Amino acid sequence: MITANKLNIMENFHNARVAAKEKNSSVLFSEVTKIGMLDPLSFYQSGKENYNGDRFFWQDPKKATILAGVGKIDVFQSSLNQNRYKEIEKQWENLIEHAFVIKDQDIPGTGPLLFGGFSFDSAKSNSMLWDQFGDHLFYIPKYLLSIINGQAYLTVNALIDSDDLSMLTEAGKEIDALIAKAQHFKNLPADQNVLMEQLEVFPEQWKEIVQTAINEIRTTDLDKLVLARETRLKFQSAISSEIVLNRLMLEQPASFIFCLESGSDFFIGASPEQLVQKNGTSLSSACLAGSIARGKTTEEDNVLGETLLHDQKNLIEHQYVVSMIKHAMETICGIVMVPDAPQLMKTRHIQHLYTPVAGESRSGVSIFDCVEKLHPTPAMGGLPKEKAVERIRELELLERGFYASPIGWADGQGNGEFAVAIRSALVQGNEASLFAGCGIVEDSEPQSEYIETAIKFKPMLSALGGNLHATS
Ligand SMILES: C=C(O[C@H]1C=CC=C(C(=O)O)[C@@H]1O)C(=O)O
Numbered sequence: 001m002i003t004a005n006k007l008n009i010m011e012n013f014h015n016a017r018v019a020a021k022e023k024n025s026s027v028l029f030s031e032v033t034k035i036g037m038l039d040p041l042s043f044y045q046s047g048k049e050n051y052n053g054d055r056f057f058w059q060d061p062k063k064a065t066i067l068a069g070v071g072k073i074d075v076f077q078s079s080l081n082q083n084r085y086k087e088i089e090k091q092w093e094n095l096i097e098h099a100f101v102i103k104d105q106d107i108p109g110t111g112p113l114l115f116g117g118f119s120f121d122s123a124k125s126n127s128m129l130w131d132q133f134g135d136h137l138f139y140i141p142k143y144l145l146s147i148i149n150g151q152a153y154l155t156v157n158a159l160i161d162s163d164d165l166s167m168l169t170e171a172g173k174e175i176d177a178l179i180a181k182a183q184h185f186k187n188l189p190a191d192q193n194v195l196m197e198q199l200e201v202f203p204e205q206w207k208e209i210v211q212t213a214i215n216e217i218r219t220t221d222l223d224k225l226v227l228a229r230e231t232r233l234k235f236q237s238a239i240s241s242e243i244v245l246n247r248l249m250l251e252q253p254a255s256f257i258f259c260l261e262s263g264s265d266f267f268i269g270a271s272p273e274q275l276v277q278k279n280g281t282s283l284s285s286a287c288l289a290g291s292i293a294r295g296k297t298t299e300e301d302n303v304l305g306e307t308l309l310h311d312q313k314n315l316i317e318h319q320y321v322v323s324m325i326k327h328a329m330e331t332i333c334g335i336v337m338v339p340d341a342p343q344l345m346k347t348r349h350i351q352h353l354y355t356p357v358a359g360e361s362r363s364g365v366s367i368f369d370c371v372e373k374l375h376p377t378p379a380m381g382g383l384p385k386e387k388a389v390e391r392i393r394e395l396e397l398l399e400r401g402f403y404a405s406p407i408g409w410a411d412g413q414g415n416g417e418f419a420v421a422i423r424s425a426l427v428q429g430n431e432a433s434l435f436a437g438c439g440i441v442e443d444s445e446p447q448s449e450y451i452e453t454a455i456k457f458k459p460m461l462s463a464l465g466g467n468l469h470a471t472s
């Protein structure tokens, strides 16, 4: 990677063109500018007119990294699935190695950046429902607004492979127009779409499958299996990603808020669960498994929380996740730090058992290596891992697609963060598929697991403007 400061921009643009000609292939050109504060959702919205279907949004729970991507200059997408983590890493490294990056500082989450996600199961990723997403979908945005620890940065990316000198000037004009538009947006309308139909997909069969899993766990070497179900919603009018994002940001501020558009569809959610963050060599991950409802009063809520902290079934469900993540992290880190006992994580609709994990990565470990080692954790798949994924493939009555899978970003400096895409929905025009699953262990009961999934639908139902009339 060649980096330069602002003064050399035209010279470096010229150099990028020369290099592209010599290589006879395109070169990634990326220019980062520190700018005054700009609302990321307004920036995302300003791209709707020209780049609807080619945008993404990301916000972490601490709001340390907020990303709004508009347009795309390159896409890594495939329905082929062998070696997907290594393939993407290789493609990304090749592009970064020859990139021309104009910036003043190395700020994680700025400059060349890849955003996207994977399907849950590479052996089952060619479904109709998810045909816009495939096995994996990542893209490099044309324009990226990054809010990093409260400071705004704008990145303009281009793939240089032509003699067209006007390219950067045009991008400059377009970005000025996008910013001006974003600055004039008022608050997004709080209006709710009207829910016309709600279909719980095979609820009774799902409970039967849960019972099958419980029996298998009691009689075979399977320890845990996460089983998911789907609710399909139909609204009066087309669902707008910015309105849903706005509501998620208001209602689920302690979660990872994400949206990935792909053509006419988008995948959106508010996940409380980090898969992995890599900042330099510092790695973190999170074990989140074991759930209980929120109370209506503070007293009731505290009692429920205390009950969860001491409930054997939930502690076992959680411990499987802790052991697996600790073990996976030990394969890529020197020392791994894990507290002895879980704590509570409370979101608007649900509380979970939560154990943070931290470590320092060994040299040569990439963010994609981390994702490969960790996905799927027993909070999404089960234990043993391969057996669980196989049983999910055989038993479940839905296509998980990107649900329960890694979604996030990787920058050109080796940093990145991925969340696990739960509490999520695939939106297609005026329809949406919501997904929710739960960890089945020996002492599970189908009816209480069913109720747990009903609670897990609530964050997306509420953000979409629907009302839950399932058992809860
Ligand atoms: C699979 C989901 O949740 C997981 C994360 C936290 C708690 C879970 C549980 O208690 O079952 C699940 O393992 C989901 O929300 O769809």
Ligand SMILES: [Mg+2]
Pocket (backbone or CB within 6 Å): 289, 290, 291, 317, 438, 439, 452
């Ligand atoms: Mg559970």
